[in-house]
Amino acid sequence: MDYTDIQSISELHDFFRYEKPVHPLISVIDLAKVDRSHRIADAKYRLNLYSIACKKIEGSFKYGRTHYDFSEGALMFTAPHQVLSPGIENKVEGWAIYIHPDFLHASNKGQKLTEYSFFGYDTNEGLHISDAEKDILENCVQHISREISLNMDSHSHNLILTNLELLLSYCSRFYDRQFLTRIKASNDLVERFDRILNDYFSGDTLIEWGIPDVKYFAEQLNLSPNYLSDLLNKYTGKSTQEHIHLKLIDKAKALLWSTTTPISSIAYDLGFEHPSHFTKLFKNKTGYSPKEYRNLN
Numbered sequence: 001m002d003y004t005d006i007q008s009i010s011e012l013h014d015f016f017r018y019e020k021p022v023h024p025l026i027s028v029i030d031l032a033k034v035d036r037s038h039r040i041a042d043a044k045y046r047l048n049l050y051s052i053a054c055k056k057i058e059g060s061f062k063y064g065r066t067h068y069d070f071s072e073g074a075l076m077f078t079a080p081h082q083v084l085s086p087g088i089e090n091k092v093e094g095w096a097i098y099i100h101p102d103f104l105h106a107s108n109k110g111q112k113l114t115e116y117s118f119f120g121y122d123t124n125e126g127l128h129i130s131d132a133e134k135d136i137l138e139n140c141v142q143h144i145s146r147e148i149s150l151n152m153d154s155h156s157h158n159l160i161l162t163n164l165e166l167l168l169s170y171c172s173r174f175y176d177r178q179f180l181t182r183i184k185a186s187n188d189l190v191e192r193f194d195r196i197l198n199d200y201f202s203g204d205t206l207i208e209w210g211i212p213d214v215k216y217f218a219e220q221l222n223l224s225p226n227y228l229s230d231l232l233n234k235y236t237g238k239s240t241q242e243h244i245h246l247k248l249i250d251k252a253k254a255l256l257w258s259t260t261t262p263i264s265s266i267a268y269d270l271g272f273e274h275p276s277h278f279t280k281l282f283k284n285k286t287g288y289s290p291k292e293y294r295n296l297n
Contacts, residue, residue, distance in 0.1 A: 002044070003046040003083060004043065004044070004045040004046070005045070005046050005048070006045060006046070006047050006048065006049070007025055007041060007048045008024070008048075008100065009021045009023070009025060009026065009027050009049070009098060009100055010024065012027070012047070012258065013027065015045070016020065016029065016034045017034070017038070018033065018034060018035070021148055022148055023148045023152075024100075025099070025102055026097070026098070026099045026100065026103050026144075026148060026160065027097070027098050028095060028096070028097050028141060028144060028145040028148060029095065029096045029097075029098065030095060031055060031092045031093060031094045031095060031096055032054070032092065032093050032094075032278070034092065036092075041241070042091065042136040043085060044083050044084070045083070046079065046081055046082070046083050046084075047081060047082065047084070047098070048080045048081060048100070048101070048105065049081065049098045049099060049100055049101070050077075050078070050079055050080065050095045050098070050099040050100075050101065050114065050119060051076075051077065051078045051096055051097065051098050051099070052075070052076075052077055052096065052167070052171075053075070053076045053077075053078075053094065053095070053096035053097075053169075054074075054075050054076075054094040054095050054096070054129075054137065054138075055076060055092060055093075055094045056092070056093045056094050057105070059184060069225070074126035074127060074128050074129075075127040075128075075129055075137070075171065075174075076126045076127075077116075077118045077119045077121060077125055077126075077127075077171075078119065079114070079119040079120060079188075080101055095141055097141065097144065097164075097167075099164075101114075103157075104156070104161075104163050107157070107158075107161065109161050109165070110161050112165075113158040113161070113164055113168060114194035115137055115278065116168050116171075116172065117152060117226040117227075117229070117230050118175060118227075118230075119170065119171075119226075120224055120225070120226035120227075121224050121226055121227045122224040125175065125223070125224060125227045127171060127174055127175055127178060128178060133174050135169055137167060137170060137171070138164055140167035140170065141167065142168050142267075143163045144160055144163045144164060144167070145157050146158050147240065148160065149185035150224055159199060160274070175230075176234070179230075179235075180232045186231055186234070187233060187235070189221060189223070189228075189231060190231070190232065190235050190236065191234075192221060193217060193221060193228070193232065193240075193243075195241060196217060196220050196221070197217065197244070197247055198247075200212055201247050201248075201251055206269065206270055206271040207268075207269055207271070210271040210273075211244070211248065211270070211272070213244075213281065214228065214229060214239075214240040214241055214244070217240055217244075218240070223259070224273070228240050229241070233262065243261070245281065245285060245286070248270060248281070248283075249282060249285045249286065251267060251270060252270060252278070252290065253286075254283055255269070255270075256290055256294045257292055257294065263275065263278075263279075263290045263294075266278070266290070267290075268277075278290070
């Protein structure tokens with residue numbers, strides 16, 4: 001599959017046919033001023049950049065094989081090397097911040113900003129913001145844009161990061177609000193996850209396929225792994241991985257107490273390639289080795 005790779009802020013501006021960047025590693029773009037006339041429909045491009053984009057689109061935006069409606073406006077986040085396609089964009093309004101990884105990795109403060117989980121969300125899991133929230137975020141963007149446009153000094157990098165951190169902190173708050181305002185949809189997803197998890201562990205799937213990973217359940221629910229884990233954390237206090245491990249331990253406990261099956265065989269039946277890995281996880285979660293736990297009965 002062919003992609004248009006965009007490795008730098010300068011290449012991004014050329015691709016957008018936008019004015020020359022004022023900073024080599026970070027840029028604030030007025031999306032209404034981007035020239036899209038030269039793009040080929042359904043062409044794919046891959047950014048080696050982080051992006052935060054507040055878009056309102058007449059038309060649709062394509063992510064993977066699916067078109068998404070952004071007519072009401074939404075905030076979208078991408079991490080480096082995600083593949084995007086312009087889709088059918090008749091008119092686009094809004095702003096976007098593009099950040100080269102080198103800008104963030106130059107300090108511990110910047111590296112922490114890359115840990116926000118919503119940089120790994122899918123496009124359809126964008127953040128829908130109210131007018132009041134939009135004003136708050138635009139104020140942060142204005143501060144970032146103003147700082148970028150000034151002559152660089154010893155304080156510039158830290159001040160830009162400080163305003164980015166404020167922007168992302170607000171986004172985190174607004175995502176929490178979005179989870180809470182979509183209680184029914186979220187509860188439905190949690191219930192569907194529980195059913196899929198229980199079904200997986202109730203049959204012979206563990207023996208055939210091994211221990212499921214977070215990606216498996218995310219795909220079953222048409223969600224990104226990050227979004228699913230954040231959703232479960234919000235409503236259950238546990239990540240997807242924790243739910244998987246707890247289900248494994250519950251099944252292991254039942255086998256240890258109700259059978260005389262050798263511990264190594266139980267480990268294989270539970271999908272572990274090496275019994276030592278099973279023993280380590282079991283002791284980490286219960287405080288006992290499998291043998292010690294069996295002898296408690």
